[in-house]
Amino acid sequence: MGWLSRSHSKDKTSEKKLPEVQEGERKVRIPEGLWIKCHLCRQIVYRKEVEKAGKVCPKCNYHFPITIDERIAQLADPDSFVEFAGQIEPLDPLNFTDSMRYPERVRLAQKKTGLTEALRIGDCKINARPAVLGVFSFGFMGGSMGSVVGEKVVRAAERALELKVPLILVTASGGARMQEGIFSLMQMARTSAAISRLHENAIPFFSVLTDPTFGGVSASFAMLGDVILAEPRSLIGFAGPRVIEQTIKQQLPEGFQRAEFLLSHGFLDMIVERGKLRETLSLLICHFRQNGTSKCQSEGDPEGEALVRD
Structure with a gap:
């Protein structure tokens, strides 16, 4: 032809x-x-x-994975989320190179997600009740915690302490970011210390675990919440189930590391479906109010008091 x-x-x-x-x-x-x-x-x-x-x-x-913007839209009142510390970007302290240089990986993740890092933090309102909200993106290098993510968690905690409002962190992470080595691992101690300051000052911290939450994130601040919630069937742990099986040479129980398994063994306080998460957080904020009274009313919620009485 x-x-x-x-x-x-x-x-x-x-x-x-x-x-x-x-x-x-x-x-x-x-x-x-x-x-x-x-x-x-x-x-x-x-x-x-x-x-x-x-x-x-x-x-x-x-529960399908969702983006940071979708999560914020589901939890926060319309137009109430105001981001801060949004322009902080990671450096390359170790000049790390495997198949690609670390700064290159970061740029690719930024282009793919439209984010500067794996965590966004900001002031918001949930049913007209003020809070500081942080949401992880697993799409940004597996939601891994490096120096910037650790710094943002600390700043979110400091902001909640300053304003005397609850801190809410929604996690989705594979753990510490290996490209930053010890600088990444030290964020476990930094974030845990920041959360302990909230505890000392009676500022509530609500940790929401989504699929997956692993490694240095679950081994630090994510499991330190005054109330720890999770979405159904979320995979939560430190090392992955396959790694554990290969290490101990035993088969793990059915559903091991799923949210339901953790709840039955006392590691979680409740499992909440996505559609009910906003209302649940609203009631928790209401119940943990700092004024020491049982009254819990807000604009557009005249019956809030009755919802949290024993």
Whole structure:
């Protein structure tokens, strides 16, 4: 075939194939983007239905990962989140290089997520009640905690102490950031010390663990909350289950390191579905008010007092 006739022929390899779903004995093609496959039950579910439920599968209640912006929108009152310490960026104290230089990895993560680091912190209101909110992004280098993330946790705690309002941190992390070595590991001590200052001054700290929360984050501030909450089926621990099995040469119990397993063994205070998380935090803020009274009312919530009475 000559180049002229070939240029007018249809290039079948460039066609975008639509995903197929088995329906009885025949395969049905569905428009791309309208449906997604649940990671847990493996069912094909309608994307708009999942998004309407806050990125939760309507079939099995699996909680899909969400972005920082989506999390803030779900928890904070509209337009109430005001970020601070947002321009701090990591340095390269060790000149770390594996397959790629550390600054290059950071730039790629920033381009991919639109964030400067794996944690955003800011003042906000939850049902008109003031708080300091911090949210991790697992998409930014696995939500790993380096010097900047540690500094932001400390600044968030100091801000909560200054304003005498609760601190809420929503974690999703693989642990300490290896590219910063000991500078990353020392953030475990720094963040734990910052949380202890909140405890000493009777400022509430609510820790919300999401899937996954591991390593240096779970081994420091994430497990120091006055109330520790988790989303259903979140994987929470220090080392991963496969690493533990290979180390102890034993098979782990079913559901090991899942939120439900941790709750049954006393490591968590409650498991809260995503759709109820905002209201739960609002009630906790109300219950831990610093004025020492049982009254807990706010604008738009005249019945708040009754909700927290024993």
